[in-house]
Amino acid sequence: MGLTGHFQWDLPVILNGITRSLSVGLSNNENIQIPSDVLGYEAPRLSDSDLTERIRKFFTSSLEAEDAKFDKVTFYISEKNLKITKDRNYKKWRTKALYIGNESARIWDKIEDDHAYEINIQAIKSFLGIMIKGEKVDFKNIDNIVSLGCGNGITDNAFVKNVTQVNDSISYIPIDINPMMVHFASQNIDPTIRIPFAIIDDFEENVDHIENIINEKMIKIRKNNFFMMLGVTFSNLEGTEVLFFNKVKKWMGPNDYFLIDLSLNSENDKEKLRVTFEDDNYKKLLYNSLIKRKLINTDTLIDKDGFTPKPIKKNNLKQQYTDLESTTVYSCKYKDTTLLISKRYNVEDIASLIGTHFKLIELEDSEEESKKEKTFLSQFGKEKAFFLFKLT
Numbered sequence: 556m557g558l559t560g561h562f563q564w565d566l567p568v569i570l571n572g573i574t575r576s577l578s579v580g581l582s583n584n585e586n587i588q589i590p591s592d593v594l595g596y597e598a599p600r601l602s603d604s605d606l607t608e609r610i611r612k613f614f615t616s617s618l619e620a621e622d623a624k625f626d627k628v629t630f631y632i633s634e635k636n637l638k639i640t641k642d643r644n645y646k647k648w649r650t651k652a653l654y655i656g657n658e659s660a661r662i663w664d665k666i667e668d669d670h671a672y673e674i675n676i677q678a679i680k681s682f683l684g685i686m687i688k689g690e691k692v693d694f695k696n697i698d699n700i701v702s703l704g705c706g707n708g709i710t711d712n713a714f715v716k717n718v719t720q721v722n723d724s725i726s727y728i729p730i731d732i733n734p735m736m737v738h739f740a741s742q743n744i745d746p747t748i749r750i751p752f753a754i755i756d757d758f759e760e761n762v763d764h765i766e767n768i769i770n771e772k773m774i775k776i777r778k779n780n781f782f783m784m785l786g787v788t789f790s791n792l793e794g795t796e797v798l799f800f801n802k803v804k805k806w807m808g809p810n811d812y813f814l815i816d817l818s819l820n821s822e823n824d825k826e827k828l829r830v831t832f833e834d835d836n837y838k839k840l841l842y843n844s845l846i847k848r849k850l851i852n853t854d855t856l857i858d859k860d861g862f863t864p865k866p867i868k869k870n871n872l873k874q875q876y877t878d879l880e881s882t883t884v885y886s887c888k889y890k891d892t893t894l895l896i897s898k899r900y901n902v903e904d905i906a907s908l909i910g911t912h913f914k915l916i917e918l919e920d921s922e923e924e925s926k927k928e929k930t931f932l933s934q935f936g937k938e939k940a941f942f943l944f945k946l947t
């Protein structure tokens with residue numbers, strides 16, 4: 556990080572991860588081994604007539620997205636979000652208040668890094684295999700993978716790294732409400748994958764800021780985007796599905812894809828959720844959120860049922876979160892404050908809702924009939940489904 560160029564005088568070894576290297580040699584030296592990740596490599600010879608021009612260009616090239624590969628990430632931070640954080644004005648926040656501050660990013664880092672989370676990483680890798688094998692997405696024509704809610708980037712890296720086998724010039728663009736999360740992601744993404752910039756913002760609220768950056772910056776770095784929102788973040792959204800779909804439509808272009816995973820309704824959901832929130836790290840995440848919102852002090856004891864998610868029964872309340880009657884919406888409350896929303900979907904109903912807003916890509920693998928979703932188990936035995944779609 557921070558290093559944007561590197562000059563070397565015919566050294567046979569080029570440092571891994573330093574991606575803009577200039578090597579000026581006396582003659583053609585066949586012995587120089589160039590690691591495949593050194594994309595910005597320039598090797599003029601002293602005898603070249605345009606040598607001065609090539610060196611000048613190398614050192615003066617712009618550090619904007621196009622050239623600042625790998626070594627530098629520009630963060631576009633939203634003013635609105637910055638103000639909310641500065642004023643600690645989290646009253647309207649629900650699930651996203653779990654991710655306030657550095658400590659929450661550290662707790663999430665542990666969750667995503669834990670071996671129990673590996674099941675999610677395997678799921679996304681299998682799903683990528685299905686997309687590539689079934690030629691559902693032509694990754695050769697995708698320029699950017701845009702991750703909404705990147706987390707610590709470990710899951711994203713498993714995905715993006717595998718995509719590089721098909722397209723080794725793909726860029727990764729993380730978007731998250733928490734800057735520390737993006738910092739972790741930029742560290743965890745393989746250094747051969749370029750991160751031209753990152754956006755720190757609330758993707759549920761500040762649609763325009765994200766839209767402006769996407770429109771202005773992505774055109775410069777070419778434009779076919781693969782958006783993804785993983786880790787069942789969709790199930791935790793604070794507003795309704797249609798509200799979110801209408802926002803997504805503003806960011807997507809005709810060649811873009813969107814991939815989401817979401818939690819499905821199943822028997823024993825209540826029990827599975829209870830087990831999730833008995834997990835030490837999830838408990839810490841909730842606890843930390845209460846501290847950040849100044850609802851408790853560090854030494855406040857919370858009774859055993861404090862973090863038990865309960866289904867919202869009242870229809871008028873439920874309608875704030877879902878457009879589908881068949882969705883079970885669990886809410887976890889502390890006194891009067893909602894700490895977390897977790898939605899469980901009926902698979903046909905959510906498929907049909909997505910289908911009325913987007914073109915759902917049919918998914919099948921060798922053993923299965925054509926389907927609109929692909930299901931996997933996630934940690935704590937919860938069932939989740941992946942949906943892939945484009946604009947209609």
Ligand SMILES: C[S@@+](CC[C@H](N)C(=O)[O-])C[C@H]1O[C@@H](n2cnc3c(N)ncnc32)[C@H](O)[C@@H]1O
Nearest residue numbers: 651654704705706710731732757758759785786
């Ligand atoms: C459940 S984690 C998922 C992390 C990762 N994508 C994965 O697959 O494990 C949710 C992530 O989304 C971010 N997030 C949640 N709500 C957000 C919002 N409204 N805007 C931006 N980021 C948000 C959180 O900070 C966190 O990094």
